[in-house]
Amino acid sequence: xxxxxxxxxxxxxxxxxxxxxxxxxxxxxxxxxxxxxxxxxxxxxxxxxxxxxxxxxxxxxxxxxxxxxxxxxxxxxxxxxxxxxxxxxxxxxxxxxxxxxxxxxxxxxxxxxxxxxxxxxxxxxxxxxxxxxxxxxxxxxxxxxxxxxxxxxxxxxxxxxxxxxxxxxxxxxxxxxxxxxxxxxxxxxxxxxxxxxxx
Numbered sequence: 001x002x003x004x005x006x007x008x009x010x011x012x013x014x015x016x017x018x019x020x021x022x023x024x025x026x027x028x029x030x031x032x033x034x035x036x037x038x039x040x041x042x043x044x045x046x047x048x049x050x051x052x053x054x055x056x057x058x059x060x061x062x063x064x065x066x067x068x069x070x071x072x073x074x075x076x077x078x079x080x081x082x083x084x085x086x087x088x089x090x091x092x093x094x095x096x097x098x099x100x101x102x103x104x105x106x107x108x109x110x111x112x113x114x115x116x117x118x119x120x121x122x123x124x125x126x127x128x129x130x131x132x133x134x135x136x137x138x139x140x141x142x143x144x145x146x147x148x149x150x151x152x153x154x155x156x157x158x159x160x161x162x163x164x165x166x167x168x169x170x171x172x173x174x175x176x177x178x179x180x181x182x183x184x185x186x187x188x189x190x191x192x193x194x195x196x197x198x199x
Contacts, residue, residue, distance in 0.1 A: 001027075001032045001033075001072035001073050001187065001189070001190075002032065002033045002034075002035065002070055002071050002073075003024070003027045003032045003033065003034045003035070003038070003071065003072070003074070003075065003076045003184070004034075004035050004037060004067055004068065004070070004072065004073070004075070004155075005024055005034065005036050005069035005074075005075045005077060005139045005149050006075070006089075007020045007022060007036060007037065007038045007039065007078075007087040008037065008039050008040065008076075008077065008078035008079075008085075008086050008088040008092070009039075009040065009077075009078065009079060010040045011132045012038075012041070014018050014079075014175060014196050015124050015163075015166045015167075015173065015176075016077050016078060016079050016124050018177055019077055019122050019124060019163060019166075019176070019177060019180045020036065020075070020077040020180075022177045022178070022180040022181045022184070023075055023077070023120075023122060023180040023181065023183060023184040024184060025181055025184065026180065026181035026182060026183065026184025026185035026186075027073075027184035027185070027187060028184075029184075030184065030185050030187065031183055032073070032156045032184075032187065035067065035070070035071070037064070039088045039089070039092060040088065040140070044060065044064075044088060044091070045060065045091070045096070046087050046088050046090065046091020046092060046095065047091060047093055048091065048094050050118070052095060052150075055100070057098070057101075060180060061096055061098070064092070064095075064096040065096060065101060065199050067141055068096070068114075068195025071117060072117060072118065072189075072190055073117055073118035073119070073120070073187055073190065074117055074118070074119050074120070074153075075119075075120040075121075075122060075154070075184075075193065076089060076119075076120070076121050076122070077121075077122045077123075077124075078080075078123060078167050079123065079124045079125070079166075080123050080124065080125040080126075080127075080162070081142065083137060083140075083141075093149070097152070097153055099103070100113075101113065101114075102114055102152055102153055102154070103152040108168060112151070112152055112153055112154030113154075114116070114153060114154035115154060115190070116154055116155075116156045116190040116191040117153070117154055117156075117158060117190050118155070118156075118158075118185070118187055118188055118189065118190050118192075119148075119150055119153065119156075119157075119158035119159070119189070119193065120158070120160075120183060121145060121146075121158075121159070121160040121161065122161050122163060122180055122183070123141075123160065123161065123162050123163060124163045124166035124176075125162050125163060125164050125165075125166060126165070126166060126167040127164060127165075128164055128165055129162070129165070130166040132164060132186075136198065141160065141162075142160060145160060146159075146160050146198060148157055156190065156191055157191075157192060158186055160181075161179070161183060163179070163180070165178045179196065
């Protein structure tokens with residue numbers, strides 16, 4: 001498979017960047033080809049414009065759609081930011097996965113104009129997993145992104161991995177990076193089986 005990793009973090013020395021790198025190393029070890037879209041390093045503009053709202057697709061969006069067309073699997077890596085996506089990731093989703101290209105209806109989120117692709121979210125979070133579970137945040141994110149948005153993208157199977165405690169000890173951070181490597185190493189084929197539970 002060809003695996004596209006989309007990274008959203010302004011600091012190239014961030015844990016998010018390290019997670020993306022380890023994931024890609026795992027994918028390469030499994031025999032996949034990899035491609036990195038570093039949204040900050042490349043200067044992606046997340047702002048949705050009047051031009052786009054009127055159906056005119058700009059060149060930068062077409063370039064991102066070409067990247068997606070090459071991919072059999074896509075991994076988004078971004079830190080949990082105010083219990084949501086940071087603005088760069090949200091803008092990439094808003095602008096690139098557009099009406100008429102990714103989907104053309106609203107009734108069934110499992111129907112996409114795109115081919116099936118394996119989809120992964122790797123989300124570093126400072127909070128502990130028990131804190132996220134007790135407050136129901138993990139379930140809320142799973143409902144919004146995995147059961148909602150990503151179905152319109154044609155991602156099947158799809159998986160969300162909260163990397164809880166990413167601001168913790170060196171041992172904890174290393175264990176999370178090892179998990180990212182394992183996820184890349186064991187990517188399922190597009191359209192295979194059912195999506196795993198959020199972890």
